[in-house]
Amino acid sequence: xxxxxxxxxxxxxxxxxxxxxxxxxxxxxxxxxxxxxxxxxxxxxxxxxxxxxxxxxxxxxxxxxxxxxxxxxxxxxxxxxxxxxxxxxxxxxxxxxxxxxxxxxxxxxxxxxxxxxxxxxxxxxxxxxxxxxxxxxxxxxxxxxxxxxxxxxxxxxxxxxxxxxxxxxxxxxxxxxxxxxxxxxxxxxxxxxxxxxxxxxxxxxxxxxxxxxxxxxxxxxxxxxxxxxxxxxxxxxxxxxxxxxxxxxxxxxxxxxxxxxxxxxxxxxxxxxxxxxxxxxxxxxxxxxxx
Amino acid sequence: xxxxxxxxxxxxxxxxxxxxxxxxxxxxxxxxxxxxxxxxxxxxxxxxxxxxxxxxxxxxxxxxxxxxxxxxxxxxxxxxxxxxxxxxxxxxxxxxxxxxxxxxxxxxxxxxxxxxxxxxxxxxxxxxxxxxxxxxxxxxxxxxxxxxxxxxxxxxxxxxxxxxxxxxxxxxxxxxxxxxxxxxxxxxxxxxxxxxxxxxxxxxxxxxxxxxxxxxxxxxxxxxxxxxxxxxxxxxxxxxxxxxxxxxxxxxxxxxxxxxxxxxxxxxxxxxxxxxxxxxxxxxxxxxxxxxxxxxxxxxxxxxxxxxxxxxxxxxxxxxxxxxxxxxxxxxxxxxxxxxxxxxxxxxxxxxxxxxxxxxx
Numbered sequence: 001x002x003x004x005x006x007x008x009x010x011x012x013x014x015x016x017x018x019x020x021x022x023x024x025x026x027x028x029x030x031x032x033x034x035x036x037x038x039x040x041x042x043x044x045x046x047x048x049x050x051x052x053x054x055x056x057x058x059x060x061x062x063x064x065x066x067x068x069x070x071x072x073x074x075x076x077x078x079x080x081x082x083x084x085x086x087x088x089x090x091x092x093x094x095x096x097x098x099x100x101x102x103x104x105x106x107x108x109x110x111x112x113x114x115x116x117x118x119x120x121x122x123x124x125x126x127x128x129x130x131x132x133x134x135x136x137x138x139x140x141x142x143x144x145x146x147x148x149x150x151x152x153x154x155x156x157x158x159x160x161x162x163x164x165x166x167x168x169x170x171x172x173x174x175x176x177x178x179x180x181x182x183x184x185x186x187x188x189x190x191x192x193x194x195x196x197x198x199x200x201x202x203x204x205x206x207x208x209x210x211x212x213x214x215x216x217x218x219x220x221x222x223x224x225x226x227x228x229x230x231x232x233x234x235x236x237x238x239x240x241x242x243x244x245x246x247x248x249x250x251x252x253x254x255x256x257x258x259x260x261x262x263x264x265x266x267x268x269x270x271x272x273x274x275x276x277x278x279x280x281x282x283x284x285x286x287x288x289x290x291x
Numbered sequence: 292x293x294x295x296x297x298x299x300x301x302x303x304x305x306x307x308x309x310x311x312x313x314x315x316x317x318x319x320x321x322x323x324x325x326x327x328x329x330x331x332x333x334x335x336x337x338x339x340x341x342x343x344x345x346x347x348x349x350x351x352x353x354x355x356x357x358x359x360x361x362x363x364x365x366x367x368x369x370x371x372x373x374x375x376x377x378x379x380x381x382x383x384x385x386x387x388x389x390x391x392x393x394x395x396x397x398x399x400x401x402x403x404x405x406x407x408x409x410x411x412x413x414x415x416x417x418x419x420x421x422x423x424x425x426x427x428x429x430x431x432x433x434x435x436x437x438x439x440x441x442x443x444x445x446x447x448x449x450x451x452x453x454x455x456x457x458x459x460x461x462x463x464x465x466x467x468x469x470x471x472x473x474x475x476x477x478x479x480x481x482x483x484x485x486x487x488x489x490x491x492x493x494x495x496x497x498x499x500x501x502x503x504x505x506x507x508x509x510x511x512x513x514x515x516x517x518x519x520x521x522x523x524x525x526x527x528x529x530x531x532x533x534x535x536x537x538x539x540x541x542x543x544x545x546x547x548x549x550x551x552x553x554x555x556x557x558x559x560x561x562x563x564x565x566x567x568x569x570x571x572x573x574x575x576x577x578x579x580x581x582x583x584x585x586x587x588x589x590x591x592x593x594x595x596x597x598x599x600x601x602x603x604x605x606x607x608x609x610x611x612x613x614x615x616x617x618x619x620x621x622x623x624x625x626x627x628x629x630x631x632x633x634x635x636x637x638x639x640x641x642x643x644x645x646x647x648x649x650x651x652x
Contacts, residue, residue: 180380190443
């Protein structure tokens with residue numbers, strides 16, 4: 001057999017390769033291109049090597065934004081994962097009107113455009129006319145997310161939990177529904193408590209969907225932009241300036257394409273690194289020899 | 292260990308059953324002896340799993356009572372009934388080791404550690420699971436997994452009965468045989484009451500002392516494999532047991548025999564007497580195994596055209612056109628297969644008469 005006959009296979013992956021090139025590789029390389037040059041205008045640019053990376057990595061405001069971002073994502077995961085699982089456990093198990101209604105109601109926040117979510121919460125928390133804001137202020141507690149960093153964080157967290165816990169609920173619910181009835185029957189015969197059923201049947205069987213939920217929630221919360229941009233614009237002060245908001249400020253506000261390119265790449269690598277770590281940890285949870 | 296008494300059990304999955312049709316189990320009244328091996332045999336949807344779940348307590352029957360020995364357990368939940376159940380697919384606690392899987396029912400009931408260890412070791416020995424005892428249950432083969440499911444039932448010394456819901460469905464044929472032998476062995480060793488649900492007649496016939504044949508929510512016959520084969524109480528049992536199923540030919544009584552289409556088949560006196568008393572739609576039944584095929588004319592034989600001959604490896608199945616009906620006969624592998632015409636005879640001792648689907652006796 002001649003060698004050239006084997007090469008036809010490449011033609012089949014060519015379309016995929018082209019799509020990936022246009023959707024991911026080329027844009028990414030453009031960013032790499034920006035990150036190593038100083039661009040003054042069309043045709044005017046100087047190669048600067050790793051200078052932008054050094055500058056970005058030592059920028060104290062970026063460090064602050066990064067810690068803020070990590071705290072935000074950490075809180076999101078700590079609240080949304082257990083809450084989502086808990087709500088999924090209480091949802092109706094039998095197919096029917098009740099279950100369908102529950103699913104639709106739970107999924108509603110997911111259907112609203114992200115910037116609209118921000119607007120809804122601005123109005124909802126306004127101290128003068130907002131349902132929540134006015135209620136709290138009328139109780140004698142001063143609450144204003146435009147004035148206090150803590151209040152801005154509380155509002156953001158509430159909004160985030162309200163918006164995205166449904167995703168965790170839906171995934172956990174799907175995971176729970178896929179457990180065969182025989183497992184519950186066997187557990188009843190074995191005399192297992194509700195907690196034992198959760199620990200030894202439901203949680204292990206949900207591992208796959210929960211891994212996906214965790215990765216999605218981490219990535220989305222780490223990249224969050226639209227909602228805080230609309231709600232707080234990064235303020236008050238820099239209290240809610242997350243990485244993406246800071247990045248947009250550099251890239252669009254100051255038009256520093258070089259530092260913004262370097263920033264984007266670092267940002268991308270951080271997300272990649274965390275996702276890899278989570279994935280590895282969850283993949284290996286409960287594997288290997290048991291005690 | 293206990294005798295299981297099913298007292299007028301009926302069950303419907305509908306909240307307000309009206310007609311007989313609404314009941315998955317129609318009326319089951321039966322006593323199963325302590326230490327017996329029973330098989331519940333029937334096609335899919337005949338109510339065998341429902342009956343099993345009623346015994347284990349996963350379902351509460353719409354009507355009737357369940358008693359273990361003299362205790363009424365109808366209202367008791369499964370964990371209080373001292374019942375073990377093995378399901379169609381192996382049910383394991385994936386994150387636990389084999390040891391912990393086996394120990395789980397004991398731990399839940401608060402036994403002390405030393406007792407659990409000794410008991411689990413003992414059961415693992417019986418099931419030949421000692422070598423994998425400290426491995427994760429997740430990575431094992433289907434047969435080992437099913438053994439673990441069984442083991443979780445066996446560890447409890449107080450189990451009254453072990454219920455099997457088609458436990459060998461997912462097992463490879465060669466291992467099936469081994470596992471079935473293991474089950475028989477355990478039955479003899481531990482003298483437990485075993486109830487085994489299956490739709491596979493070979494499994495039922497080899498496993499059980501008593502076979503309970505179910506059909507559309509009714510128990511149609513209870514008997515030993517031999518009884519079911521030779522005296523099927525109901526046409527359904529005739530069909531369902533044996534391969535191929537029993538031949539049935541609509542007939543009328545005539546002198547000392549029966550008439551099927553243009554043929555007169557002689558029967559013995561006892562059968563003839565039964566047939567004369569009977570009312571309703573009369574049918575003659577005979578097992579393919581007992582039909583005799585001859586190459587030339589014999590006494591009381593009928594010349595009929597041969598439709599097909601199937602070689603099934605260990606035997607041959609001959610399909611014959613008999614008057615306007617079709618009958619099957621099973622002959623040995625080495626017997627010469629008839630070609631276009633054959634003579635068939637009906638041995639008197641194997642002819643059974645059925646009136647309205649019920650055996651005359």
